[in-house]
Each structure stands twice: as C-alpha cells, then as structure tokens.
Amino acid sequence: MKEVILLVSKQAAxxxxxxxxMRKRKTETMDEVVASYLKYLGLDVKMKEMRLINSWPEVVxxxxxxxxxxxxxKGGTLFVSLKSSVVKNELMMLREGLKKALNEKAGEELVxxxxxx
Numbered sequence: 099m100k101e102v103i104l105l106v107s108k109q110a111a112x113x114x115x116x117x118x119x120m121r122k123r124k125t126e127t128m129d130e131v132v133a134s135y136l137k138y139l140g141l142d143v144k145m146k147e148m149r150l151i152n153s154w155p156e157v158v159x160x161x162x163x164x165x166x167x168x169x170x171x172k173g174g175t176l177f178v179s180l181k182s183s184v185v186k187n188e189l190m191m192l193r194e195g196l197k198k199a200l201n202e203k204a205g206e207e208l209v210x211x212x213x214x215x
Contacts, residue, residue: 146208147171153203154178157196162189174210176200186214 126134136142151171155163168179176197180186189196193212201207 146204146206150176150200150204150208153200157199157203158189171208174208176209176212177215178212179215189214 133142136145151169154166154169158166162185165180165182165185166178167181168177170177178189180189189212193214197209197212200209
C-alpha cells in the first residue's frame with residue numbers, strides 16, 4: 099500500500115512517498131511538490147494538455163481565436179473547430195508552423211497532428 103505525506107512550511111516542503119518499508123525523503127520547492135503530487139495522481143499529462151489548449155489564443159492571435167469555437171486535445175491530436183471556412187483554409191496552410199509554435203509553448207512535443215473542422 100502506498101501512502102503520501104505532504105509536510106509544508108513557508109520556505110520548503112517535504113514530499114514523502116512510503117512504499118512498504120522503503121522510505122524516501124527529500125526537501126523540494128512547492129512547485130516540485132505540486133508537480134510530484136500531480137504525477138503521483140496521474141494528472142500531470144492532463145495539466146499539460148489543458149495548458150496547451152489555453153495557450154491557443156496566445157499562439158494564433160485574437161482574430162483567429164475569435165473565429166475558433168472549440169479546441170480539444172486527445173492522444174497527440176489537437177482538434178480545432180472554426181466558424182469560418184476562410185480561416186480554416188488559412189490555418190490548413192499554416193498547420194506545421196502552428197504545431198511547432200504550440201509545441202514550443204508547451205516545452206515538449208505534445209501535438210503530433212492538428213485537425214481543423
């Protein structure tokens with residue numbers, strides 16, 4: 099059985115992961131503790147996906163963001179629904195550049211494919 103203990107002070111935090119008789123103790127910053135805990139819960143990947151979706155307006159700009167009705171991410175594919183066929187055609191030509199810009203924003207290669215609807 100695994101047990102997670104989180105000890106927090108103003109300057110640092112201790113994240114202890116106990117598994118049977120093995121005990122690991124390390125002082126970490128709050129950012130590291132939160133990242134470790136999200137990874138422990140299996141939510142780290144989902145958080146990266148949400149940050150990627152939320153960065154869409156910043157990457158494409160206000161005009162294209164206004165023409166976007168829905169952005170979803172699943173299995174390495176970014177699904178983008180658009181109001182305008184003209185914007186859709188423009189983005190089709192810029193798809194590789196968009197993919198590169200989104201992956202740079204994410205700090206890793208999350209987007210493998212972009213599907214425009």
